[in-house]
Amino acid sequence: MPVYERGYTHWQPSGRRASPAWLVIARRGVTEPLKRRWLFLLILASWVPAIIKGGFVYAKLKAGNMVDLLGGSWTSIDPEGFLRFLEGQRFFVFVLLAITGAGLISTDRRENGMSLYFSRPLGLLDYIGGKAMTIVGFYCLVTLLPVCLLCLFAYLIAPDATGMDLLLMTPLRTLAYCLLAGASTSLVLLAFSSLGTRSVFVMVWWTVLVQGTETIGGIAEGLGRGGLQAMNFMGQYHNAGSLLFGAPPRLEVSPWLSLALVLGWTVLALWVLRRQIRPVEVVS
């Protein structure tokens, strides 16, 4: 009988563990940046639009549709209004994700930390899942959470006027949207992070992807070349989101095409991550 089965029963692996590995990684990824005080200020700043919208919601429910004239559909409490709100959060999403996500894998690579992670009982999915959950967490902090609180706020002010659709369906739509957009965005950012060892370069590429393609999309719109708006990275998420929120498309591109593009980026990002993440760095 092999030695390891003969007298070392206490060395058999136990199936029970306090927390799954991905949760340990995600928790670490969320708590570490929060030690920086200025990040709290940024998160607070990202909540200012929600507070303003909350004010409009209050005024609308008390003063009627006259308020819509002030803020347009951004202030409305129908599904489209919340999709517009999510779209308006894109700057904070861009900045917060760049700060918290750029170094998630590149730092591990720079510090040769992969071998320490992968000599623990965790697989590639745990590692990527934990890192992605970190980004999704921050994403939801500036999108899903304010929307849910706004819906609750509106319902509490005027339950009869808002109804269960606002209390239940809008948060569910937002949840589905944030899971889709958050997961896809986080995987794309992680793929960038896995390509280098310096966070600053990851941030540069992230900026080019988000701001650069948005600029190109804007120019294309100005030139009347609506089809080129398919290059707008963040725009595709909002455009695909119009399917979930039952709103008109945000771009001159079919929302289904946007959804296909989003899924395409996600698959590409997973492919890059699968190739780039190795337990040890191999120098050729």
Next chain:
Amino acid sequence: MKGAGIDSSQARITADRVGKWFGEVIAVNNCTLSVGTGVVGLLGANGAGKSTLFKMLAGLIEPSHGTVRVFGRRLRQDVGWYRQVGFCPESDALPDWMTGREFLALMLRLMGYEKSEINRRVGYWLERFELEDAAGRRLGGYSKGMRQKLKLAQAMAHDPAVIFLDEPLNGMDPVSRKQSIDLVRELGQQGRTVLVSSHILPEVESMTSEIILMDRGRVLAEGAVAEIRDKIPEHPTTVALVSAAPRALAGFLIGREHVVGVQVDQENRVVVSTDHAVAFYRALPGWLLGNGLVVDEIVTLDDSLEAVFQYLTER
């Protein structure tokens, strides 16, 4: 069973015709080996392929061909078994922005321990490596020796049965080096498997006499140094005998079985070359007693790890 080169059914770590190619370069070529309990040194010069083999054995590099098993399992396909494995990488691998305590706690949390157990183990291992005073400091401020000790601590803190240590004493001061060597030997005596990769022969020699010797991507030998030494016929073992009558002893030994050469050196010792050291040692007392000869001291001159290494690698 203890050591290297044992029956593979009794081994904790086995490699079966393992090879690794990086592009057109072959780093490890068709290696087969088995490791049981105790401390085993994986030796080789820089570029011998030991680092690649070491990482393949730890499940961190997928072999191009062949299979590696630890506890009969392929670790990367059965990651739960990593709870029984400790790994200390050669590279620095520590996040500068974490404190020593945070780092060790994170490593244990990934192993699945609960908070109270993590605190207990972190406290024990920080004390064991005399790092308690620096526990709250960021790792960026640690010296190389302190970082090395913390890397060793994270490899041992979860009480693994198999421990991989890649150049474990790098950058340590003499006192820490001695403590770490004692700890490794202690772990081996407890019945754990400790595989130590190093290119510093005295370092390995101080921990174990069981070795796996690599050169140019191949395993040249595995087992106890003395046994390997005996299997190198082109380099007879040299033994020095200290006697009050060296010339008489030398004359007697000429032509005896397993004696291939005899001379008296400048220190008046009788230096005997033997093609079978074990048989020679077995026969020597009978020869001496039967012929009224006295030997005060016996010293084997070239069965050291360094000699074995030189003979096998022709360096």
